[in-house]
Amino acid sequence: xxxxxxxxxxxxxxxxxxxxxxxxxxxxxxxxxxxxxxxxxxxxxxxxxxxxxxxxxxxxxxxxxxxxxxxxxxxxxxxxxxxxxxxxxxxxxxxxxxxxxxxxxxxxxxxxxxxxxxxxxxxxxxxxxxxxxxxxxxxxxxxxxxxxxxxxxxxxxxxxxxxxxxxxxxxxxxxxxxxxxxxxxxxxxxxxxxxxxxxxxxxxxxxxxxxxxxxxxxxxxxxxxxxxxxxxxxxxxxxxxxxxxxxxxxxxxxxxxxxxxxxxxxxxxxxxxxxxxxxxxxxxxxxxxxxxxxxxxxxxxxxxxxxxxxxxxxxxxxxxxxxxxxxxxxxxxxxxxxxxxxxxxxxxxxxxxxxxxxxxxxxxxxxxxxxxxxxxxxxxxxxxxxxxxxxxxxxxxxxxxxxxxxxxxxxxxxxxxxxxxxxxxxxxxxxxxxxxxxx
Numbered sequence: 001x002x003x004x005x006x007x008x009x010x011x012x013x014x015x016x017x018x019x020x021x022x023x024x025x026x027x028x029x030x031x032x033x034x035x036x037x038x039x040x041x042x043x044x045x046x047x048x049x050x051x052x053x054x055x056x057x058x059x060x061x062x063x064x065x066x067x068x069x070x071x072x073x074x075x076x077x078x079x080x081x082x083x084x085x086x087x088x089x090x091x092x093x094x095x096x097x098x099x100x101x102x103x104x105x106x107x108x109x110x111x112x113x114x115x116x117x118x119x120x121x122x123x124x125x126x127x128x129x130x131x132x133x134x135x136x137x138x139x140x141x142x143x144x145x146x147x148x149x150x151x152x153x154x155x156x157x158x159x160x161x162x163x164x165x166x167x168x169x170x171x172x173x174x175x176x177x178x179x180x181x182x183x184x185x186x187x188x189x190x191x192x193x194x195x196x197x198x199x200x201x202x203x204x205x206x207x208x209x210x211x212x213x214x215x216x217x218x219x220x221x222x223x224x225x226x227x228x229x230x231x232x233x234x235x236x237x238x239x240x241x242x243x244x245x246x247x248x249x250x251x252x253x254x255x256x257x258x259x260x261x262x263x264x265x266x267x268x269x270x271x272x273x274x275x276x277x278x279x280x281x282x283x284x285x286x287x288x289x290x291x292x293x294x295x296x297x298x299x300x301x302x303x304x305x306x307x308x309x310x311x312x313x314x315x316x317x318x319x320x321x322x323x324x325x326x327x328x329x330x331x332x333x334x335x336x337x338x339x340x341x342x343x344x345x346x347x348x349x350x351x352x353x354x355x356x357x358x359x360x361x362x363x364x365x366x367x368x369x370x371x372x373x374x375x376x377x378x379x380x381x382x383x384x385x386x387x388x389x390x391x392x393x394x395x396x397x398x399x400x401x402x403x404x405x406x407x408x409x410x411x412x413x414x415x416x417x418x419x420x421x422x423x424x425x426x427x428x429x430x431x432x433x434x435x436x437x438x439x
Contacts, residue, residue, distance in 0.1 A: 007033050008042035010067075012060055013050025015196045015230050017080060019147040020105060021048045022139035024079075027109040041071055044112060049080035049090075051166060053332035057082055061093060068095030077112055079105050081166035085335075102152075102167055106135045134171050134206075138181050144192060144383045144393075144411050146185045147230070150178050150214060151197030155205070156233075158260075159271045159338040160303065160331065167198050170205040179217050186223030191381055191411055193218070194228045201229075201236030212240050219250050225413055226381065228398070231256040231298075234282045235273045246289040253290040254398040257282070258298035262317030263310035266303055269342070276317055283321055294369070294397040295323035299358060302331040302351030304342035311354050318361060324369040324398075326362035330355050363425070370399050370427055374420070377432050379413045382406075392426070403429045 007028050011021040024046060025035050036042040045067050050056040060082050067076055077098035078090050084101040091099050097115050100108055139147040153168040154161075173181070185193055195218075197203065203211040218227060227250050232241075234257050245251040257279075261267050264275045286293050299314065318326065330351045333340050373395075380401045382393035391405045393414075403409070403416060409431075416429035 005033060006036040006040065006042040007044040007046060008036045008040075008067075009046050009048070010063055011048045012056060012063070013048075013052060013080070015147045015194060016137075016149055016152070016198065017048045017050065019137040019139045019149045019196055020080075020135060021046065022147075023135070023137035024048075024105075024108055026140065028112070031109055031113065042074060044075045044077065045071075046108070046112075047076065047078045047080075049078055049082035051080075051082040051085050051162060051334075053329065053334075055332065057086070060090075064090070064093050064096060068093075075112065075115055077108065077115070079108055081162070084166045085162060102135070103133055106133065132168065132171070134173060136173060136177065136181065138185055138193075140185075140188060140190075144190060144381055145194060146188075146190045146192070147194045147196045148178065148181055148185065149173075149196050151200050151203045154199045155202065156199060156273065157271060159269065159342075160300065160334065162334045162337060163198055165336060170199055170202045172197070172203045172206055172209075174207050175209050175214050175217050178214060179221060182218055182221045182224060186221055189411065191224065191413065192226040192228070193224055194230050196230045199233060199236075201232040201241075211236070212238070212244060215241070215244055215248075215251065219248055225250065226396075227251045228254050229256070231258065233258065233273070234279045237282050237286075239285065242286050242289060252396050252398070253293040254296075254396075255286060255293060256296040256298075259318075260298060260300045261303065261306075261310070262299075262314030263306070266306055266310050266314075269305060270300075270303060270339070276313075280317075280321055283323075292373075292397050294325070294399065295321075296325045296327060296398075297321070297323045298327045298329070300329050300331050301354040301358060302346040302348075304331070304339060304346065305344040306331075306346055315357065315361065318358070318365075322368075323365060325366050326358055328355050328358045328362065366425060367421070370425075371421060373399065373418050373427070376418055377415055378418060378429075380416050380429065381413050382409045382411070384410045395427075400426045401429045402426045403431070406431075 009021050009025055011017050049060045075097045076095050078096060079100045083090055083099050087099045090096055134152055137149040151172040153170045154163050155170045201211050203214055259279055260270055262276055378395040380393040380395055382391050385392055386405050389405055390402045392402050394400055415432045417432040418427045418429050420428040
């Protein structure tokens with residue numbers, strides 16, 4: 001493959017996709033294909049797609065067309081959830097050479113070589129029940145933080161979600177292999193690992209192990225200073241996991257927990273496995289032992305049948321639970337899901353207004369949470385990015401901090417004093433020689 005020497009990568013969607021894209025890039029590098037720099041033309045483009053909403057599908061299609069316009073002679077390979085669910089739709093887009101589903105993702109580098117040798121559209125995608133392989137992956141582009149994939153797929157059947165169709169059944173790495181991957185990350189000098197998966201807390205389905213045992217073993221890996229759990233279902237956030245996190249010096253007081261609705265009736269229609277009372281009780285259980293925890297919460301607005309009263313239940317529940325941040329998504333009809341057949345669709349304009357109201361609430365909640373820590377000392381793991389003479393990083397509880405650029409602070413946990421609040425929603429900081437501690 002003499003003519004194909006550089007590859008460009010585009011990742012859409014979740015942190016799991018970022019870990020997989022990075023691993024694909026490393027595999028191509030082993031084949032002698034180097035990663036193109038930002039803005040540099042490439043011979044091959046890999047698009048790792050998302051299909052969580054119709055907007056995600058549209059974004060992927062537009063990106064592919066843009067790539068083809070910029071470089072009509074390049075090979076374009078599309079993988080990920082959109083490729084798994086609608087391979088022929090993607091294959092029909094001009095410029096696409098290869099569509100590869102999630103089952104064959106580990107074969108992508110080999111299939112790219114085949115495409116380079118004989119041009120022509122190739123599609124590889126299987127039915128959902130055949131999605132059984134595990135593509136081990138971790139990200140390595142960021143000097144500071146790595147995303148480690150420990151779990152894939154989902155056995156839950158939420159009525160609005162295509163993930164079981166796109167990713168298959170819940171499955172996972174053996175703990176020993178996950179620990180080995182963490183050791184590789186530590187050897188590369190990265191300080192923080194974010195554990196990723198589709199239903200991360202469901203770890204152990206294929207190996208008979210437990211998520212708690214995984215956390216315990218990772219906690220012992222030398223060289224890694226911080227761990228974060230990217231997302232965990234409220235029904236899987238057990239007292240034992242909470243107690244372990246509270247007692248660990250490495251696992252951070254930061255939880256991303258999907259709520260989806262503050263109306264119990266809507267939760268039932270969504271086929272979620274908890275109610276608002278259980279959700280609030282789990283938040284309280286964490287706060288009893290880690291009062292300064294950052295909670296990020298997912299919310300879907302405009303689910304079929306959601307009335308104004310249901311929305312107000314959600315709004316008031318979120319005010320009461322008082323998280324640090326909201327990830328707000330408008331409901332999107334996904335083919336082959338039970339919710340797609342439900343009546344009483346919410347008017348798009350009403351949905352837009354509800355998204356706006358929750359987005360404004362999120363900004364207020366985040367500002368309220370962050371300002372609690374003004375004047376306090378925190379440990380910040382600083383990144384290498386330099387912008388306007390500033391550098392950036394995150395506290396233990398995931399508050400973004402900016403400080404005048406200091407090369408010596410890159411990829412180090414630096415004790416700082418939190419001094420102010422910016423219009424962009426960051427905390428400002430100055431170096432503090434005292435030991436870093438949370439509020």
